[in-house]
Amino acid sequence: MANNITNTGADKDAPLKEDIRLLGRLLGDVLREQEGEEVFAVVETIRQTAVRFRREADAQAGEDLAELLHKLTREQTITVVRAFSYFSHLANIAEDQHHIRRRRAHLLAGSKPQKGSVGFALAKLKGAGVGAGTVATFFNDALIVPVLTAHPTEVQRKSILDAEHEIARLLAERDLPLTPKERVANLHLLHARVATLWQTRMLRYSKLTVADEIDNALSYYRITFLRELPGLYDDIEDEIAAHYPGSTPAAGGAPYVQMGSWIGGDRDGNPNVNAGTVAHALVRQATTILDFYLDEVHALGAELSISTLLVEASDALLTLAEASPDHSPHRADEPYRRALIGIYARLAATARALGAANILRKEVGQAAPYLGAADFGADLAILAGSLRLNHGALLVKPRLATLMRAVDIFGFHLASLDMRQSSDVHERVLGELFANAAAEPHYAQLAEADKVALLLAELSQPRMLHSPHALYSDETNSELAILRAARDIRRRYGARAIRNYIISHTETVSDLLEVLLLQKETGMLRAGGLELMVIPLFETIPDLQRAAAIMDEWMALPLVASLVARQGMQQEVMLGYSDSNKDGGFLTSNWELYKSEIDLVGVFARAGVKLRLFHGRGGTVGRGGGPSYEAILAQPPGTVNGQIRLTEQGEIIASKFSNAEIGRRNLELLVAATLEASLTPHGDDGAAAPALARFEAVMAELSDRAYRAYRGLVYDTPGFTDYFFSATPIAEIAELNLGSRPASRKSTRRIEDLRAIPWGFSWGQCRLLLPGWFGFGSAVGGWIEDGGRRDEKIAALREMHAQWPFFATLLSNMDMVLAKTDLAIASRYADLVADALLRDRIFARIEAEHAATLRCLALITGAHERLAGNPLLARSIQNRFAYLDPLNHLQVELIERHRTLSRQGKADERVHRGIHLSINGVAAGLRNSG
Template identity: 75%
Template sequence: MAKQVNTLPAVKKPVADKDAPLKEDIRLLGRLLGNVLREQEGDAVYQVVETIRQTAVRFRRESDAQSGTELNRMLKKLTRDQTVSVVRAFSYFSHLANIAEDQHHNRRRRAHLLAGSAPQRGSIAWALSRLDDAGVSGATVRNFFKDALISPVLTAHPTEVQRKSILDAEREIARLLAERDHPLTHKELAHNTQLLHARVATLWQTRMLRYTKLTVADEIDNALSYYRITFLRELPGLYDDIETELAAQFPQRQTAEKEHPPFVQMGSWIGGDRDGNPNVNAGTMRHALVRQSTAIFDFYLDEVHALGAELSISTLLVGVSPELQALAERSPDQSNHRMDEPYRRALIGLYARLAATARTLGAAHVLRQEVGTAAPYATAAEFSDDLQILVDSLKAHHGAALIKPRLATLKRASEIFGFHMATLDMRQSSDVHERVLAEMFARARVADNYAGLGEEAKIKLLLDELGKPRLLYSPYLEYSTETDSELAILRTARDVRQRYGERAIRNYIISHTETVSDLLEVLLLQKETGLLHVQWDAASNSGPQAEMELMVIPLFETIPDLRCATDIMQRFMAIPQVRHLIAKQGELQEVMLGYSDSNKDGGFLTSTWELYKAETRLIELFNNAGVKLRLFHGRGGTVGRGGGPSYEAILAQPAGTVNGQIRLTEQGEIIASKFSNPEIGRRNLELLVAATLEASLMPNAADSKEARKLAGFERVMEELSERAYHTYRNLVYETPGFTDYFFAATPIAEIAELNIGSRPASRKSTRRIEDLRAIPWGFSWGQCRLLLPGWYGFGSAIASWLEEDSDGKEQKRRVAQLRAMVKEWPFFATLLSNMDMVLAKTDLAVASRYADLVSDRKLRNSIFKRILEEHERTTVCLATITGAKERLAGNPLLARSIKNRFAYLDPLNHLQVELIKRHRAATADGRKLDERVRRGIHLSINGIAAGLRNTG
């Protein structure tokens, strides 16, 4: 009998919409916000907002031109009070959408883990698997962790638009939203919804903006909140995950060796970065360490107190080590009720010593009074050693299971955070150092005009002075306020290191490093303040021997600085005294590279390329010198400031430049985006470690064919960079009236008025682009939806290079080469991916409304026309190279997210323009400024920044 064939079409199983829970969360939060709006502002305002929302959605998602006209008409008719309510509503919706997206990321990650999916790209498991497949041994990987340093450095900057109160409310909303993923009864779900409603109402009734200028102390406290939320628990937990994954991937190599040292350490600039910030001084630096130390002691004391309740182990039932018994005997707790509970007694003793240490280091209050007095710890290592006694005793007496829940985390935290919590970097501009030393040289009658000397004469004078036993400074002379302040902050650094440990402060970054003398000046200032110790041995012919406490780190920021970086470091390291100091640092030297100023100086493509070249030349120099290079990447949030996904950015670094050592800045709203949710924070920390692992240990193809191919790619980039540089410079620095256009067509002036940072928006009181800080420069272009620093110049560079030869075959060959660069060169692929994201967030129709703010019609039409033409060239060239006609074709999730956000950003941008018009008109007429108008502008800035997420 013939086999019967089923001719009916197969029934397709419905494909589950993975984003359905995200959509439901956004609908829920939107509905709750609408309910709150109706309750708080009345039904009439609610109806206005809802009508605007529906019209904006139609206009954006259905490309309905009539809806666009209707939307514009409605927005222009709003009263001032209605305008503020609409801006607030759409701003808060952007915030709530961010919360929902973060929760969805956590949900999807958990779904992968529950399904037993293969490790995700960017995870530690993925990195270890790749290394194993590439033949890297487990011993090599473990050695990597022994010597590595991976350090996210939190910084404050003048576009951080989030208030801590808002962040606190949003974290509670995130927690309640995550709770809804668990099985809940009808009653529990209703209760959860009620709490969410209450929290959204709290958000609505909480002031979004600051009425007073943010101080450095405020910035310090804001940063500390992320330690309590994420770093204090998630970072030790990440170490545990890494140990587990290592044991799983390399089981045959597993040994009983000691845990890895703290290879991930937190850094901070807040309180120590005084470049362009007159509000940072010795007092703020001391305050930063007191606050950081108090925060970590609060954590330790809470954990030790909790451990005392948990470790109720009795010696009537199990033994303890002699060391643990001795620790218990030294405790001030001599209660008869706990004579058989040595762990509790020991922990009461630890608590007493911690409390005493906290008070010694500046803590004003200890929440729980200790049982009795005890001597403070001299170092954090002593505290960690006491915790190790508990660990060892539990292991030896059937208590290993009791270590993991809390003691292991506390022990690891003590190693990571010490008594200082985060390493505080110092930073100052080179011109300040020159002025200070010029005054000191003149007052000491050593050199009357140090600043007027040539570079060689400066170097000779500085080296001579470094070799002398006496000081320039005299306590019996008077100096300028600037000199006194600079010397005071260095003396404070010495005191801080003695009080909180050497890791509390160990780096001194020099902004605008342009010469070797810029570096030597800080060495001499260290000598003057007791941070560089020189020993003279009359019996030795080797000369004075020196050791410095703070590593002197050059920051190369502008395009010229990046091009000179290798020559400066070569000359610096060739100086015998310097070479001796580097040897004392363990043959390690750090160099910082600035992404923001180089972009403002030369444009996106040239900045990225010059950074790549500087790294390549530096690693070659350092390898030849036998010195290990650690690069510190001064990245911002937006792509125009080196932003974009950190994982891809690290993997795109030139071969050999990571090598287990990397520091990078985390700034402004990016800190909130990455670390305000503990799970998201842990994932971002894991991405940093995984990327550093892969970039450091993955074998590189070193054959001559690959080398020739890379050299060919680099030659193309050099040509493209030169063309892009001239295009960008011509617009920004060579076009008459461009500065006027920028100040009129962006909300830069209004941003400067916001109380959103302790640092001024400009280094000098001018309107020159050169003097404007790179951060508000990029932030302003984001607000007007042009994001020009992230793409301008690319299109002209590619188009002119392709059209250079009219031969059609040659053009095809060049296109093929560009496509090969995307496929085979991570650097170029990451560059295009980041630019693709920027272009996806760019909206020319919205930007044209900001251009209308320029009163000079001829200037407006001329410059905006050039921007439009360059945007068109850029999108066409990008499509030619990638073959993708739509933005973010390779990242549909992000593409959908951005598309969905646009409908809610449109009203904010439209209203911001209208409010700016009113505000500037009143200013021009000399009328009294309407505070509601000003507040509306600032609220819209907040909402647009939240909607774009990485604009700082």
């Protein structure tokens, strides 16, 4: 019997439970078939013991579990880890399918638009008096860009993605009315696909290259972005027409959602990115989008069999058909087909010119390549125009209109590739150029004012510092080669292919001017304007505090003012969530980001420049993550204004975009949130100005206290670094092949040098998720008890939670993290610390802060259970624990074995593999907090 997608009330999650049971049973059957009854029994015993350990806090169960795991052979350990890891993946598929099912149930029932949909946003705005013209202007001027980045902890293989995609399709098929025979066939196929999954290697065991990361990201375009993003545009036009009848949507207007990428251009701390990887990234991107266009044009040729014996065609269409290399008499009366054969030939020539090696279907004859995507779009527009003029309007929308939309969005470049490098590298490169040119022997030692003066003077001169006859270091040659590659790529693939240059560790105005000068040295800064927008990245707490002053000074420079004018009076600023969190803790990071944004809004308003913020949000809450919709709505007033870019990282890309319908929903959430945040009249949401001033004063006090608590633990506690490296899998993450980028910027064990992503990821693996909550309990508890007025302060915090979206979102995200935190599991990792005194001292502090945080959160929200306001997510997390907990226990056992062998000078590849698999499984189980 098919699942009932219109279930309501208490039974609405019954289909999810049914799907999880089904997939779990199939995995169990495969385990029996492939590994034997004995292994299956071992897996079940471990699961049941882990459940007992959790539910009953049974010390004996903990000892039994440790003994069970310790007795496993190396082969059994790998099998058990794989079993629990695959269940996490299968549970994710079932959950995604249930989200789709519930969304369809709402649509079938004719429910009001759900929060987070564009329909909901438009209804809200119309109710607030926002007119159709304002909405049209928003869509004409907006720029919303999810930017895919590589990830040191990303471990998903395309083969696994493909297998899971097929399982998701078969699971969705079971919601259809199937005959008994079809239902049995579906079950057999599901069983077979789970068996395929079991027999497919889950992970890569060779070192990941940048090319691997590029190909991994491109798989999500084929699954989701290429079709779902143009389709979303169509849906939005329909919603605008429904809410504002008679209005004219921005059909064929500026593409307000575009894609971005860092993969192949982000060389900050990654020695494997160079001019070759930049060029390779664009070849692979162009090949991906041109393959899509070729397939669509081929399909259109089959569909548009229209004969001029029956219906007329426009002169422009007939001219296009005459230019085609197809002269078959069989198609003499079929101008659309002949035109499309010509378009296909030009596209194939374009693909070869842009680096594609293999064209699947050979073209009929030779044709000149397109000079740019706009020319291809113009040819498609001729087809559409002719159809509309000659009774063929119905034939435009199914495929042609979507293809035209895709050309607007993706061009021939697919996604804009950002350049990123650290400011200290730019300083070294220019120091060498200045010294070799005898312009300044000690550039790095100059005072900031002298650096700025020198850089401005050099920018005003036509001469070059670089000489083709001089010898330079490898670093300087590499950096200049990358910028030259970017220059050539823009000329070859179009200006949108590369348009941003991000400067990590921006601390001064000279950091920005240095990149202007490097662009001048490579032919990218000419009298006609600047090719790449120079974008500062403010990451640490001090950086965020200096951001507004730096941008004020930057935009006051006459040279910069003229460049900004050529950029359409826009300037982007990137804010780093992960590094600021690692530097100052969760609460302080969020507060300093908020303050920095408000200060930047003021600076940009005074300068008359439009601010676009690029949010470097990690996937986890500790890295600035959490639900994107709520995060955008919680931005300070004036910081969105239709312009937003934000990073999507690693395992979060898989959770958001590996299913086409879920991916479309996540893209819609971004548009809806940006629309609401940009156009909702001030005062309709959030606190009034006097209350906001009070709230901000309280938040400043809480931030100071949280900062001291966090820094006191992480940076000021003797032995904390040793504790961290022992009680989390950071060392194992660093040595396994989890990404092309090293886990640390330098070859040290200093936390300051550790990259923020593996820092947060390690805390997730051991189930402490410390970066997502530590310091809150000390801050709130200390403030409430210090200086009297306890009841008044508690009332103030509750008022902040009720009226201030920023604070409410902060607490909501922390609540989610705490729901996934488990001190009992974390204590097993703490046992890996050999120094018992150090272990007990630090873990006791963490326990005390955790308890204080729970108390303070309950005091403010009134909820003593985690995720009381989101019961679906609460149930989802609870359902996972029975399968997630054993993975953590197994990971501890494997780490212990690995470290013992390492001390003996030995290594065991199977133990390595087991740790790697467990990391993947835990990340999949935690999803957005791993």
